[in-house]
Amino acid sequence: MTIAEAPVEQTEPLHRRLGLTDDELDAIRDRLGGREPNDLELAMFSVMWSEHCSYKSSKPLLATLPTAGEGVVAGPGENAGVISIGDGLAVAFKIESHNHPSAVEPGQGAATGVGGILRDIFTMGARPIAVLDALRFGNPGDARTRHLVDGVVRGVGGYGNCVGIPTVGGELVFDPSYQGNPLVNVMAIGLLEERRLTLAAAPGPGNLVVLFGSTTGRDGIGGASVLASATFTDDDPSKRPSVQVGDPFAEKLLIEVSLELIDRGLVEGLQDLGAGGITCATSETADRAGTGINVDLDAIPRREPDMEPFEVMISESQERMCAIVRPDRWDAVREVAERWGLPVAIIGRVTDDGDIAVTSDGAELARIPAPALTSDAIVHRRLARAPEHRRAAPAPGVPLDPSDRLPERGMDPGAVLLALLGSPNLASRHAVFEQYDSTVGADTVVGPGHGAAVLRIKGTTKALVASTDGNQAVGAVDPYAGAAMSVAEATRNVSITGARPLGVTNCLNYGDPTRPEAFWQLSEGVRGLGDACRAFGLPVTGGNVSLYNESPAGAIAPTPEIGVVGLLDDVAAVVGPAFVAEGDAIVLVGAPTPGLTGSAYAALAGTAAEDGIPSLDLNREVALQAFVREAITRGLVASAQDVAGGGLAVALAEGAMWGGHGASVRVPTAMSPAVELFGESPSRIVVTAAPRFVPALLLLARQHGLPVEELGSVGGDRLQIQLVGAGATGASEERGSTITDTLEVPLTGLRHAWDHGLARALGWEGS
């Protein structure tokens, strides 16, 4: 293929075939001092000015996010955020999408998503220690969905297991809006000695530009521009060559070579090759250092003969790394790469002219100012417009229609609970995460399936705690609230282990930004994300924006996937969600607010239409998390579980099932049984505590200004929930008078529903 044979209608001018608009071509001419770009230059611009590489639609929004925070040593703009955790150590973390490649070829798409985010971590000098994957698909009963789930899970596992990094958590969500456009978001976490922090810059004119790792081939030509930055039209086989192919063993070698080079102080800068390939790596490192790079095209090791210059410059072949090396250290660098069996070559030199120049056989093929490709890339001011028909949330504290009682709807509360536990979004994920190695490395204290992941840090008493959460169901109605609630849930999941959240990474999955409604969703999402992070005092240290998540079936629900990393000072004090001991008191901290829209119950019962989303009070959420961390630090808490999907009843059922202890509780009601039992309003935690600690626990909650209620106790072989005294607000002894609803299910029944729900939904039962 020559560049003139690039896919899409051949009658279009080249820049349009490469995904650039006429305005963008004008802007390119501006940046070249008025001259026309040649074909190679145009190809380089097309990948670097893609949405994926340039953030041309989202940049002005992202600039509003808080990025400063305690201990931040690297923030947005670097390959990953890095935050100091004491003892001379720091944690590097980032989340990134690989949505469109996974829709085309789920196995390789997901695998290379894992590979790409791992490279972002070890490029910083950190050894990757964990992966979390947040996956979203359409209807689980659909054959195409099943094909995608199977492929993505095999891809994540096949890569992560082989490279030897544990997959310790994430999400698996089914929602009709993802039917034509699944989401594959992967978060990686790494650990580094702070003094080893390595930045992706190309300082020092005269230094060598060294490429090591796999050779450069035709795979992944234009992945960023063709796949990641255009709306999807079904399963288009012509896009398959744009999906990269992963080689996890090469990645393993790349990790060892990169970390050895950093450890021995042999490199001045390091940058992985991902989207945009060599063009991106050279222009970004040069721009960061205010230098230029002269690329010797003929020196780049190729996988196949007769590659066109543009193919070499924009290839997204996986498992490659670019290092900036002082000439006197070249021999040492080469020795390290060759010892690990990786091809290595000097492919250029750092210059002082500020340009990315490409030469071959003595001729200059391209010359572009480095900033024009990166920091000075075009920025679009997109139009945002809210949809005309929006449903307002009910005012806080307003009860629903009292007739909204479960028996009136002909639904038995116990049957509803079992249906929720067995539903595809709430059932046990073990059928999926058992296909991952979650324990390699021998640091996994809490693996997938029971809330946030906990990884001990060898040689210290500390642990890192991580969670990913995204609330698309609320976001579909109110993208601001959806994003803020995603931050609240991810931080809450970290806080209920006792850990202090350190920072936030985000993967913003939205639709076509040229559509004003989609851009409104994005801008509202970023506003919600920013407000929530400011409330928690947490920095956003980086992330990724994935736009054009649309298919002929429509756009996805706005999905801000939030990754949070926290620090636990004493890993031995970690608290989990499972009930611990018979006789422990069960205490609910926080109180429900009305609104069932977006809940699993509403999806089951179909009650959302006349309802609204629950409200989030960020100040209360901040107080709640501060409370639970303090309670855990003081040793008052035996278990802690947040009230999330499926509401209070599911939170209690999970604590009971996972602990192997039943529970008996009485819930004083102020609202409808559906809201009390199954509502998903935020800022609530179920904690259990030994009876002697209960007074201190209640006092502490009140000191934090939180509603708190002792509901009952752990014990027995069944979960019994009684709703009592609807509307009663007097002293607790008066509330026992009226039992309005009773739910009673044996643990074995809960477990059976929960264990088998997912495999059954996916047709894996009996496989």
Added chain:
Amino acid sequence: GAEPVALWHEAASLDGVAAVVLPGGFAYGDYLRAGVIARFSPVMRAVASFAAEGGLVLGICNGFQVLAEAGLVPGALLRNRQLRFLGRDISIAAERLDTPFTHALAAAGQPLRMPIAHGEGCYFADDQTLDTLEADRQVLFRYVDAVGGPAAEDDRASNPNGSLRAIAGVVNAAGNVAGLMPHPERAAEAILGSDDGAAIIRSLVESASRSASSGPAVAVAAR
């Protein structure tokens, strides 16, 4: 009590170590079949000589696969019965305590909780070989069910990879080379959920320090 040293895959000698552990991982990516390339790595010649001279060798997970491919232990590891990678906690029990790999365990038949994490862990050999292994007491570990008995071959909960006769680990006829699919080293501290595996590692270290006057125990890097 032992100092671990990593040996390079191209090393020609074992630098005088007291025992060899072939750890888990994916050797050379294991794209073709687990262990089939690694058995040809130069260091394996040295491991084979070491084993032939009576040196203690323990293969864990991928290490077991490499030992089986190299013919240093009997049998083969096929793809898991469900044809999917499986990472979960299971229970195994030792068949005998009179080996260098099990003597520090409290009791034979006692369930030991630890993870498996493999795609090719279904232990296979022909019936005659299996009969011989049992007659010669070469079965070192079996997957056990909830009540502590050997798990049935179709008991997906207890023997999820479908290993024949629930065999999780074997030892060679000479008794100095052993392999098992589960990961005792990932279950050697209470904070990781179980320390049942520690006694297996301790058995090896104690045996090695008894049999060799000098030299550290060693882990061969599975690339």
